[in-house]
Amino acid sequence: MPIARPEPQNARVIAHVDMDCFYVQVEQRKNPELRGLPTAVVQYNSWKGGGLIAVGYEARKFGVKRSMRGDEAKRICPNIQLIQVPVARGKADLNLYRNAGSEVVSILATKGRCERASIDEVYLDLTDAAEMMLSETPPEVLEEIDEEVLKSHVLGLHVEGNEREENVKEWLRQSDADHQDKLLACGAIIVEQLRMKVLYETKFTCSAGIAHNKMLAKLASAMHKPAQQTVVPSSSVKDLLASLPVKKMKQLGGKLGSSLQTDLGVNTIGDLLQFSQEKLQEHYGVNTGTWLWNISRGISGDAVVDRLLPKSHGCGKTFPGPQALKTIASVENWVNQLCDELSDRIQSDLDQNRRIAHTLTLHARAFKENDMEPQRKFPSKSCPLRYGTAKIQEDAVKLFDSGLRDFLGSQHIGWGITSLSIAASKISDLPQGTCSILKFLQGKIPSSTSLSGAGEFHNESLPLSSTVMDQEIKQKALASEAASNDIDIIFQAKPLKRIGSSVGKTKDVRKSSILKFFQSSNSSFHTMNQACERSSLDQASSSSFPECEEHSDLEQIDEQVGFSEDRIDSDGHHNQTRNGYTWGINMENIDPSVLDELPMEIQREIREWFHPPKRANTSRKGSSIVHYFSPVKKG
């Protein structure tokens, strides 16, 4: 449900940029002969001509709609060019469009805070850029305003024909306007420049809305398409919302919107104005009620979040009707295909963006034969994500098996799978100074200037030879790297917060893991510019890990890693920090198979420290050998 956020005091300039029939444009750029022709992008051509997922504007004139079948579109518009989505691994492959979306984002992100809202939409916070323009070269002093900007639509400025552009020009340049409108005028100029830049550099057109918040900007971007932009001055908001059907508002397209109509008799957003905040809260709870009250007044304080990349990666496929999968072997086959794609995508994300995913989730839809009971849903299952295609496949298959057992219970009857999907989520940035253990052993340690400043922590100051890490491990690891690219133990950072609140047996495992790890790897800490997060250990020793108190090692560790400055953070926790950073190590996502690469006796020793994690098919998840570790900056 929507959450209400108060509008920030000062007027913001927010833009929503939406690519016009994006997939079609991508295909038309790839094959320019399609330009100007009625075109649609379709997937799975075999059944009734496939399903349309994007329709060009020429084809829309014929009444062709998204979600029509290819055959149907052909009937309405015989000349339509149906372009198939690329297929890889037996399924639709959207990478072409994802990459095209990234091209656009990288251009749009240059003028202010940018939030990638979907593959073809972004929000921009242009407040600073607009304020800057207003103070340096406000529209009113400009000799000429770009002709393209004059094509903007300004809500509430109702003059058509020849005079339209003159009026827009006048509106943009009006010197008697209030500060808010002037800012929007600057925003319109900036957005037009950005859209031109997108067009020149990518050949894609887009539409945009410019307003004081995300909600209004989003509404506006859809009002004049394609390749146009719409400005929403504050003075136009009331009229705009008064006649806006509730379903047009983001978040009200589904059940909540229906309920508004049937339960409250509200047909337009403006109709909401007659209800008190309390009344709306009675019906829909505090959050949603307040949110409704706010949006009916054009208030929406959501910030534009600075995020250019997606928060998860997923892929899936449906197996409708007769295609349903009925054997374990066929399911495994498809799970493997999906994992193959997912593995590629998270690997690129790691290589290109230095981001790492922590959770693997599998979803499926299933039916039982001769089962009249309310169709119980196939449960989604997740487990820690291990990198490497084979490992992902292994884990995903286990997740499926576990899900299937839950789904079937004790019944021994026929089943079928009608959809499968997997996702990699909980993605975090790999901090500066992080590197794979192989690179570490090879001496290819990433420079960590942003984290250094503490002389004794400099990589250069401790030559690799000074590490006490067993020479044999080093040799073997280097040798195994020649044989396999698959072992890539990445040291990763994560604050240890959760350890203190873990329940059950795992905490003992983790505690000993921490201590043993420190005892055995102190020197690599120094070399790798890493240390432990003291606050977590404090927490651990004081509450959840009483056993820790018996270990005097902690102080020794502190000395070795060089903790010095004390700090009380906002939660009142006592942290030890260094150069403004709090250091942490991650105890999650342990991959037992990394041990296989090490000499036997080392393996044995390590196995004593850690219980091998059971994954995917048990209720115990996410334990317990150190897979990743590195420093992390704490907010």
Place this chain on the structure above:
DNA sequence: ACGGTTAAAACT
């Protein structure tokens, strides 16, 4: 048999 994704809130 409105598909393939992505995101985020609610629920537990």
Place this chain on the structure above:
DNA sequence: TAGTTTTAA
């Protein structure tokens, strides 16, 4: 909280 379900676009 972590994991799962639901809702929406």
